[in-house]
Amino acid sequence: MTLDPRAGASQAPARPEILTHRIGDFEPELGGSLTEVVLAYETWGELNATADNAVLVEHALTGDSHASGAPSPEHRRGGWWEPVIGPGKAIDPDKYFVICSNVLGGCSGSTGPASVDPETGRPYGMRFPVVTIRDMVRAQKRLLDDLGVTKLALVIGGSIGGQQALEWAVEFPDFVDRAVPVAATGALGPQGLGMSEIGRRAIMADPNWQDGDYYDTGKRPDDGLEIARMAGMMTYQSAAGQWERFGRRPASRSPIHREQGGRFEIESYLQYQGRDLTSRFDANSYLYLLRAMDLYDVSNGYKSDEEAYSQVKADLHFVGITSDWLFPAAEVKESAKRAAQAGANATYSEIDTKSGHDAFLKDWAELKEAIKPPPNRT
Amino acid sequence: MTLDPRAGASQAPARPEILTHRIGDFEPELGGSLTEVVLAYETWGELNATADNAVLVEHALTGDSHASGAPSPEHRRGGWWEPVIGPGKAIDPDKYFVICSNVLGGCSGSTGPASVDPETGRPYGMRFPVVTIRDMVRAQKRLLDDLGVTKLALVIGGSIGGQQALEWAVEFPDFVDRAVPVAATGALGPQGLGMSEIGRRAIMADPNWQDGDYYDTGKRPDDGLEIARMAGMMTYQSAAGQWERFGRRPASRSPIHREQGGRFEIESYLQYQGRDLTSRFDANSYLYLLRAMDLYDVSNGYKSDEEAYSQVKADLHFVGITSDWLFPAAEVKESAKRAAQAGANATYSEIDTKSGHDAFLKDWAELKEAIKPPPNRT
Numbered sequence: 001m002t003l004d005p006r007a008g009a010s011q012a013p014a015r016p017e018i019l020t021h022r023i024g025d026f027e028p029e030l031g032g033s034l035t036e037v038v039l040a041y042e043t044w045g046e047l048n049a050t051a052d053n054a055v056l057v058e059h060a061l062t063g064d065s066h067a068s069g070a071p072s073p074e075h076r077r078g079g080w081w082e083p084v085i086g087p088g089k090a091i092d093p094d095k096y097f098v099i100c101s102n103v104l105g106g107c108s109g110s111t112g113p114a115s116v117d118p119e120t121g122r123p124y125g126m127r128f129p130v131v132t133i134r135d136m137v138r139a140q141k142r143l144l145d146d147l148g149v150t151k152l153a154l155v156i157g158g159s160i161g162g163q164q165a166l167e168w169a170v171e172f173p174d175f176v177d178r179a180v181p182v183a184a185t186g187a188l189g190p191q192g193l194g195m196s197e198i199g200r201r202a203i204m205a206d207p208n209w210q211d212g213d214y215y216d217t218g219k220r221p222d223d224g225l226e227i228a229r230m231a232g233m234m235t236y237q238s239a240a241g242q243w244e245r246f247g248r249r250p251a252s253r254s255p256i257h258r259e260q261g262g263r264f265e266i267e268s269y270l271q272y273q274g275r276d277l278t279s280r281f282d283a284n285s286y287l288y289l290l291r292a293m294d295l296y297d298v299s300n301g302y303k304s305d306e307e308a309y310s311q312v313k314a315d316l317h318f319v320g321i322t323s324d325w326l327f328p329a330a331e332v333k334e335s336a337k338r339a340a341q342a343g344a345n346a347t348y349s350e351i352d353t354k355s356g357h358d359a360f361l362k363d364w365a366e367l368k369e370a371i372k373p374p375p376n377r378t
Numbered sequence: 379m380t381l382d383p384r385a386g387a388s389q390a391p392a393r394p395e396i397l398t399h400r401i402g403d404f405e406p407e408l409g410g411s412l413t414e415v416v417l418a419y420e421t422w423g424e425l426n427a428t429a430d431n432a433v434l435v436e437h438a439l440t441g442d443s444h445a446s447g448a449p450s451p452e453h454r455r456g457g458w459w460e461p462v463i464g465p466g467k468a469i470d471p472d473k474y475f476v477i478c479s480n481v482l483g484g485c486s487g488s489t490g491p492a493s494v495d496p497e498t499g500r501p502y503g504m505r506f507p508v509v510t511i512r513d514m515v516r517a518q519k520r521l522l523d524d525l526g527v528t529k530l531a532l533v534i535g536g537s538i539g540g541q542q543a544l545e546w547a548v549e550f551p552d553f554v555d556r557a558v559p560v561a562a563t564g565a566l567g568p569q570g571l572g573m574s575e576i577g578r579r580a581i582m583a584d585p586n587w588q589d590g591d592y593y594d595t596g597k598r599p600d601d602g603l604e605i606a607r608m609a610g611m612m613t614y615q616s617a618a619g620q621w622e623r624f625g626r627r628p629a630s631r632s633p634i635h636r637e638q639g640g641r642f643e644i645e646s647y648l649q650y651q652g653r654d655l656t657s658r659f660d661a662n663s664y665l666y667l668l669r670a671m672d673l674y675d676v677s678n679g680y681k682s683d684e685e686a687y688s689q690v691k692a693d694l695h696f697v698g699i700t701s702d703w704l705f706p707a708a709e710v711k712e713s714a715k716r717a718a719q720a721g722a723n724a725t726y727s728e729i730d731t732k733s734g735h736d737a738f739l740k741d742w743a744e745l746k747e748a749i750k751p752p753p754n755r756t
Contacts, residue, residue, distance in 0.1 A: 030639055130639040190620035190644040191612070197645040198576065198608050201652075204635045205601035207585055211636070223583035227605065230576050234569070239706065242568035248675065257582045258589070260669040261408055261508040266568040267575040274579075291638045297626065328617065 017042055018065055018109055023142040026104070029301075032129025036118050039143050040109020041065050041101035044085060045093030051150040052177075055091055056140065057081060057100040058157025058164040060361075061232070061289050062281055064108035067100040068093075083364040090368040096153060103164075104139040105131040105288040113284035114215065124284075126212035131288060133163045133296040137171055140164075144175075151175060156371060158182040158360030159327070160289065162319075163296045166335075169314040169344075170298060176314040180371050182360045183319065183327050186298035186305050186335040192326050195235045196290050199228030203283050212284050225283040226274030228290075233273050238323035238356035242266060298335075309342035316346040319370045324357040395420055396443055396487055401520040404482070407679075410507025414496050417521050418487020419443050419479035422463060423471030429528040430555075433469055434518065435459060435478040436535025436542040438739070439610070439667050440659055442486035445478040446471075461742040468746040474531060481542075482517040483509040483666040491662035492593065503662060504590035511541045511674040515549055518542075522553075529555060534749060536560040536738030537705070538671045540697075544713075547692045547722075548676060554692040558749050560738045561697065561705050564676035564683050564713040570704050573613045574668050577606030581661050590662050603661040604652030606668075611651050616701035616734035620644060676713075687720035694724040697748045702735040 018040050026034040042065045047054060057067045059080065068079035068086060085091045091098055102110040105128070113128035144152070155168045155176055162184025169179035188196075206224030208214055214221060237245075251263035256271045277286075299305040318336040320329030329350055339346035351366040353359045360367055396418050404412040420443045425432065435445045437458065446457035446464060463469045469476055480488040483506070491506035522530070533546045533554055540562025547557035566574075584602030586592055592599060615623075629641035634649045655664075677683040696714040698707030707728055717724035729744040731737045738745055 126636065132639075187626060189617060190624040190626065190642070191615075191617045193624075193626070193642050194608070194612050194620070194644045194648055197642075197648055198605060198612070200638075201601075201608065201635065201649070202580055202583075202605050205580075205605065206583070223579075227576060227580050227583065230572075230579065231609070234572050234576070237569075239567060239569045239703065242572070246568040246571075248565060248568065248571070257579065258504065260578075260665065261510075261673050264568070264571050264575075264672070266572045270572055270575055271579070287638065294642070295639050325617065 017069065019043070020109055021143055021146060023139055023146070026135070026139060028129045028131050028135045030130045030132060034111060034129065037104065037111045037139065038109070038115075039101045039104065039111070039139060040106075041099055041143060042067070043147075044068055044098040045096050047097040047148060051148050052153060053096050054144065054149040054152050055096040055098045056144070056152050056155040056168070057085065057091070057098060058155065058161030059100060059103065060157070060159040060161050061293065062277060062286070063161070064106070065100045065102045068098070080361060084368060084371075090371060091154070091156075097149070099144070099147070099149075101140055101143055103136045103160075103289065105136070105285060105292065107282035107285035112282065113212065113288055114282040123213075123215040125215065126284065128284070128288060130295075131292055132300070133160065133167050133292050134171060134300070136292065137164055137167045141172060141175070151177060154178045154180065156180040156182065159184060159357065160293045160296075162327075163293065166298060166316070167296070169312045169316050170308050171311075173311050173313040178315040178317070179312075180317045180319060181332075182367070182371070183321050183324050183332065183357055185327050185331045186308075186338065187296060188294060188327070189331060192235060193294050195231050195326075196294050198231040199290060200287060202227035202231070203287055206283075209283065214283075220278070221283045222275075222278040225278050225281065225286060226271070228283075228286060229274040229277040230270040233270055235326040236356055236358040238325065238354055240323060241354040241356050244354060305338055306342040309339040309344050309346070312339065312342075312344035312346070314345075316344050317371075318346065318348045319360075319367075320348065320350045321355070321357060321359045322350055322352045323354050324359070326357045395447065397421070398487055399521055399524060401517055401524070404513070404517060406507040406509050406513045408508045408510060412489060412507065415482065415489045415517065416487070416493075417479045417482065417489070417517060419477055419521060420445070421525075422446055422476040423474050425475040425526060429526050430531060431474050432522065432527040432530050433474040433476045434522070434530050434533040434546070435463065435469070435476060436533065436539030437478060437481065438535070438537040438539050439671065440655060440664070441539070442484070443478045443480045446476070458739060462746060462749075468749060469532070469534075475527070477522070477525070477527075479518055479521055481514045481538075481667065483514070483663060483670065485660035485663035490660065491590065491666055492660040501591075501593040503593070506662070506666060508673075509666060509670055510678070511538065511545050511670050512549060512678070514670065515542055515545045519550060519553070529553060532556045532558065534558040534560065537562060537735065538667065538674075540705075541671065541674045544676060544694070545674070547690045547694050548686050549689075551689050551691040556693040556695070557690075558695045558697060559710075560745070560749070561699050561702050561710065561735055563705050563709045564686075564716065565674065566672060566705070567709060570613060571672050573609050573704075574672050576609040577668060578665060580605035580609070581665055584661075587661065592661075598656070599661045600653075600656040603656050603659065603664060604649070606661075606664060607652040607655040608648040611648055613704040614734055614736040616703065616732055618701060619732040619734050622732060683716055684720040687717040687722050687724070690717065690720075690722040690724070692723075694722050695749075696724065696726045697738075697745075698726065698728045699733070699735060699737045700728055700730045701732050702737070704735045
C-alpha cells in the first residue's frame with residue numbers, strides 16, 4: 001500500500017502521531033458530493049501477514065483519532081480510551097492492529113464542514129452535504145482497504161461510535177468478525193432527538209453562526225456551541241450520578257454570566273464543559289455529527305430493522321448502561337433482541353453504574369468486562 | 379375590605395376577570411426592595427361568614443391566575459385547571475372561595491421585572507431583586523389578609539406551584555388546614571438545576587437580551603426564550619411518553635430553521651412550544667421564576683429540612699408522578715417521608731402515568747383522585 005500521510009488535509013493536525021489519508025471522491029448517501037476527502041487516523045500495533053488482526057475503534061461525538069496515548073500538551077487527558085488500549089489491556093496492540101479514524105464530517109483532521117472545498121477554495125460551511133453514520137463507515141472502509149486490512153477482528157465504540165460499530169456489521173457483513181456497539185441502539189429515541197434539537201437551535205440562533213459562514217469573520221458561534229454542549233452533557237449523565245457528584249452544592253468556579261442568588265456547582269460544571277469544547281471543536285462539525293446521530297436508523301435503506309439485522313454475520317454484542325438516558329439500556333437490550341430475532345448472533349450485557357451514558361469513558365473495569373469476548377470464543 | 383381592582387398594575391392585563399391588588403412595599407428575603415407591589419388574581423365562589431373556606435391554587439412556571447374559565451380569545455385553552463375547578467368538580471366554588479394569583483416576579487399582571495419601577499419610571503429588568511418561593515408566598519399572604527381570608531382550607535399546585543403549597547405549610551403553619559404539593563420536592567435536584575441553566579444561558583446569550591434592558595429596544599430575546607422553553611419542555615415529559623406521542627415520526631409542521639436531512643416531529647413540537655411561549659411571556663420574568671424554582675430549599679432559613687418540616691401543622695399531602703424527571707416521584711416520596719419523620723402529618727400518593735411532570739396539567743382523572751382529601755376527613 002502507498003499512503004501519503006499529509007496529502008490533502010485541509011486542516012492537517014499539527015500532531016506527528018496523526019496520519020491522514022486521501023480517500024478521494026465520495027458520494028454521501030443522502031445526496032451531494034465531496035472531492036479529495038481525507039481521513040485522519042492513528043494506529044497502534046502491526047497488521048499481521050493474513051491482514052485479519054485489525055481492530056477498529058470508533059470515537060464518540062466530539063472525540064478524535066487519539067484513542068490511545070499518554071497525556072501530552074496536545075492531549076492533556078491522553079488517549080480517550082487509554083485504559084482500554086495498550087499492551088496487556090483489553091485491546092492489545094501486541095496482538096492487534098488497532099486503528100482509530102476521525103469521522104467524516106469531523107474537525108480533527110478528517111474532511112468536514114470546516115475544510116476548504118477544493119472547488120471553491122472556501123470552507124464548506126453548511127454547503128457540506130449531510131453525512132450519515134453509514135457514510136462514516138463507508139469512508140472508513142476505503143481507508144481500511146487502502147491500509148490492506150482484509151477483515152476486522154473487532155469494531156467497537158460508544159454512542160455514535162456504537163452506531164458505527166453496528167452499521168459496520170450491517171453494511172459490510174463479510175468484513176467484520178465481531179462488532180460491539182456500546183451505549184447505542186438501532187435508532188435514537190425522541191428524548192435524545194429533542195436534546196439534539198436544543199443544541200442545534202442554540203448554534204443556529206447564535207448571530208456569529210452566520211448560516212455557517214463564520215470562518216473568515218473573526219468570530220465564532222461559541223455561545224451556541226457552549227449551550228449545545230451543555231445540553232449534550234445533560235444527556236451523558238444520570239440523575240443519581242449528578243446527585244452524588246454535584247448535589248445542590250455551591251459553585252466552586254467563577255461565574256461566566258450574571259449571577260442570580262448564588263450559583264450551583266452543576267451550573268459551573270456545565271459552563272466549564274461548554275467553554276472547554278469551543279477551544280477544540282468546530283460548531284458546524286458539531287451540527288453535522290449530531291445530525292448523523294439523530295438520523296441513524298439501522299433500518300434505513302431496508303424494508304425493516306429485521307431485514308437490516310438479518311444482514312449481520314459478525315458476532316454482535318450490545319452493551320447497555322443501566323443509567324444511560326441518551327440510549328437507555330432497555331432500548332439497547334431491545335436492539336439486541338431484535339437483531340437476535342432476525343437471525344444475527346446477537347448478545348447483550350449491561351454495565352451497572354450511576355455514571356450514565358458516559359460510563360464508556362469512565363467505568364473502565366466494568367467496560368473491560370463487558371467488551372471482552374465470551375469465554376467460548378477466546 | 380376595600381380593593382382597587384386596577385391600582386398600580388404596571389402591566390394591567392386587558393382581561394375583565396383579572397383583578398389586581400396593591401400590596402405595597404415588599405422586602406424580598408435575599409435583599410433589595412420593591413415599592414407599590416401589585417398582585418393580579420382571580421377568584422371563584424364566595425368567602426363564607428367564618429372566612430375559612432378559601433382554597434389557594436398555585437400556578438406553575440409559565441402559568442397565570444386564570445386557573446378556571448371557558449376558552450376565550452384571551453385564553454384560547456381556557457383555565458389551566460378547568461377540569462379541576464368548578465361546580466361539582468374536585469375544587470368546587472359552590473363550597474369554596476377559590477383564589478389564584480399570578481406570582482410575584484411574574485408577567486401576567488403581578489409586579490415583575492417587566493413592570494415599571496416607580497422610582498425610576500423604567501422597567502426593572504435585571505434590577506428587579508431576586509425573589510424566592512417564600513417571597514411569592516409572603517406576598518400572597520398579604521393579598522389573602524386583605525381579602526379577609528383567615529384560613530386556607532387548601533393550598534395546592536404543581537411544580538413551582540407545589541413548592542409554594544409546601545412553603546405555605548412551613549411559613550404560615552396556623553393559616554393552612556391542608557397543603558397538597560404536586561410534582562414538587564423540598565429541593566430541586568442537580569438534573570433540574572442543569573436544565574434550568576441551559577435555559578438561563580440561552581436567554582442571557584441572546585444579543586437582544588441586552589442584560590435585561592430590552593423593553594424599549596423594539597427587540598426581544600425570543601431566540602433565547604424559545605431555547606429555554608424547549609429545555610423546559612424536555613423536563614416536563616417522559617421518554618416513554620415521547621416515544622408514544624412522537625416516536626421518530628417526521629415533522630408535520632414547517633421548519634423554523636435550516637433543515638439537515640429531514641426533520642422529526644419532536645423537533646417541530648419543541649419549536650412550536652418555544653415560539654408559542656414568546657407570544658405570552660417575558661424573558662426576564664422567565665429567568666426570575668426559573669431561579670426561584672432552582673433556589674427553593676425547604677430548609678432555607680432553618681437548621682435543617684427536619685426543622686422546617688417540623689413547623690407544619692397542616693395536613694401535608696405530596697403527590698408524585700411516576701414518570702416525572704424534573705421532580706422524580708422517588709424524591710417527592712422522600713420529601714413526604716422526611717416531613718413525616720419531622721412530625722408533620724405528611725402523606726404521599728402517586729399518579730402512575732407516562733405523561734411525565736406535565737401530568738398535573740393532563741391526567742385529570744388520576745389527578746382528581748390524588749388530590750381529594752382522605753376518606754376520614756371528608
